Amino acid sequence: MEKDFFQQVYEVVKLIPPGRITSYGAIARYLGTARSSRMVGWALNQTKSQAYSIPAHRVVNRNGLLTGKHFFGGEDTMQELLESEGMIIEDNQIINFKERFWDPTKELSL
DNA sequence: AACTTGACGGTCA
């Protein structure tokens, strides 16, 4: 039996090292691209209710843009969290995105 | 039961 797509997303996100970030597409690809990146976003949307310790703030879109900052309760909560981990953010965009990018298919996957 | 929206991404114009 396969775990729920969402559950797999949670595991991957929880495996993201501190000070690192990844993209929805990267996670989707790691899980097999079968489901589109949107499902990853939906999965994370559930996490805020799942009470899991999901560092969703470490997941951004492929632009390095904090698309879901509004879902963290505050306006800049996500940005502050990322900045606390060493991310350089300007105008909701991660400047050193490529430097801090963490690809599960590259780091976890063989 | 049907339509619309949604934390995206890639390709085409």
Add this chain to the structure above:
DNA sequence: ATGACCGCCAAGT
């Protein structure tokens, strides 16, 4: 380089 469209699947209305 910028803008627009399509794909993908699930949940909400």
